[in-house]
Amino acid sequence: MAFRTMEWVTEGPVLRLLDQRVLPEVVRYRDLATAESVAGAIRDMTVRGAPAIGVSAAFGLVIAARQAGGADLRAVLPAADAVLRAARPTAVNLFWALDRMRALWEAGADAARLEAEALAMEAEDVAVNEAIAAHARAILPQEVTFFHHCNTGALAAVGVGTALGIIRRAHEAGHKVFAYLDETRPRLQGAKLSSFELMEYGVPHAVVVDGASAHIMRKRPVDIAVVGCDRVAANGDTANKIGTYNLALAAQDNGVPFYVACPTSTIDMGTPTGDGIEIEERAEEEVLVVNGASIAPNGARAFNPAFDVTPNRLIAGLITEKGIIRPPFDVNLRALFGG
Numbered sequence: 001m002a003f004r005t006m007e008w009v010t011e012g013p014v015l016r017l018l019d020q021r022v023l024p025e026v027v028r029y030r031d032l033a034t035a036e037s038v039a040g041a042i043r044d045m046t047v048r049g050a051p052a053i054g055v056s057a058a059f060g061l062v063i064a065a066r067q068a069g070g071a072d073l074r075a076v077l078p079a080a081d082a083v084l085r086a087a088r089p090t091a092v093n094l095f096w097a098l099d100r101m102r103a104l105w106e107a108g109a110d111a112a113r114l115e116a117e118a119l120a121m122e123a124e125d126v127a128v129n130e131a132i133a134a135h136a137r138a139i140l141p142q143e144v145t146f147f148h149h150c151n152t153g154a155l156a157a158v159g160v161g162t163a164l165g166i167i168r169r170a171h172e173a174g175h176k177v178f179a180y181l182d183e184t185r186p187r188l189q190g191a192k193l194s195s196f197e198l199m200e201y202g203v204p205h206a207v208v209v210d211g212a213s214a215h216i217m218r219k220r221p222v223d224i225a226v227v228g229c230d231r232v233a234a235n236g237d238t239a240n241k242i243g244t245y246n247l248a249l250a251a252q253d254n255g256v257p258f259y260v261a262c263p264t265s266t267i268d269m270g271t272p273t274g275d276g277i278e279i280e281e282r283a284e285e286e287v288l289v290v291n292g293a294s295i296a297p298n299g300a301r302a303f304n305p306a307f308d309v310t311p312n313r314l315i316a317g318l319i320t321e322k323g324i325i326r327p328p329f330d331v332n333l334r335a336l337f338g339g
């Protein structure tokens with residue numbers, strides 16, 4: 001692979017992040033040397049995608065721990081923990097990763113132990129991504145046309161990613177693959193990032209405007225819609241990039257099975273339904289300005305929710321590293337988590 005989403009440089013220590021704000025035109029990296037700058041890079045979307053955000057935050061905390069000198073980490077880390085938690089609200093992986101680190105530092109772990117934990121999370125993500133892709137193979141025909149939203153590939157994770165990882169691995173395993181990629185307004189993760197990845201892997205695809213999905217599913221054969229997610233509630237309602245709900249509705253109306261691919265770390269059993277998921281609202285400029293050019297009249301206002309919630313009734317299954325979870329999600333997720 002010609003790019004690497006993140007790299008931990010222990011000698012710094014720094015977290016080296018591929019700057020996803022300037023892809024695909026420019027491939028450049030940023031070295032972050034403080035927990036605050038890692039939080040800033042999550043907020044400004046230098047790094048994005050739920051699994052990548054979680055692992056980045058864990059490394060941000062390690063940086064703070066390493067810089068603490070001999071100080072008691074229980075006194076030093078709450079500030080770094082708070083700044084990282086405040087970076088973005090919707091992807092539960094951020095909180096999952098920081099909770100996992102906090103359990104250690106509250107119990108007296110030192111910086112070396114925290115670094116080992118962050119590195120373990122990084123390695124786990126690679127394995128989890130592969131397991132998701134392997135489970136998905138069981139439901140894919142030999143010749144398969146996908147619909148996909150946002151970017152859920154290697155740029156959004158440490159390994160091959162979730163939904164886009166399924167598409168990539170199916171292609172590599174010899175399936176005859178074609179993928180329609182929603183461009184994913186306003187930040188165009190589909191056009192800029194998913195297309196960049198699939199070009200890299202040689203996977204045939206077409207970028208389409210977000211509003212085209214229902215029409216395409218009606219007029220052309222589409223076998224499966226598969227997306228990633230930022231948080232799954234205990235009843236299976238799923239938050240993902242804005243426009244996912246529309247895609248799920250289009251899929252249902254056209255008899256296309258709609259799947260959500262995610263690590264189990266994205267399932268939030270503490271949130272009973274999708275109504276409890278906080279939806280990030282981002283700057284109006286993301287809607288009004290595209291690649292530096294204004295696309296609306298001077299003074300026009302915008303509203304920019306970054307995610308939506310797809311109701312569980314529209315979802316055929318959750319493709320996780322532990323297998324495919326089917327409806328009824330409340331019952332089957334409780335069983336999965338031993339509740």
Ligand SMILES: CSC[C@@H](O)[C@@H](O)C(=O)COP(=O)(O)O
Pocket residue numbers: 048049050051091149150151152153156157161162163189227228229230240241306
């Ligand atoms: C494997 S990534 C899953 C999700 O995080 C992805 O679908 C998504 O919505 C990303 O949103 P982003 O705002 O780009 O962080």
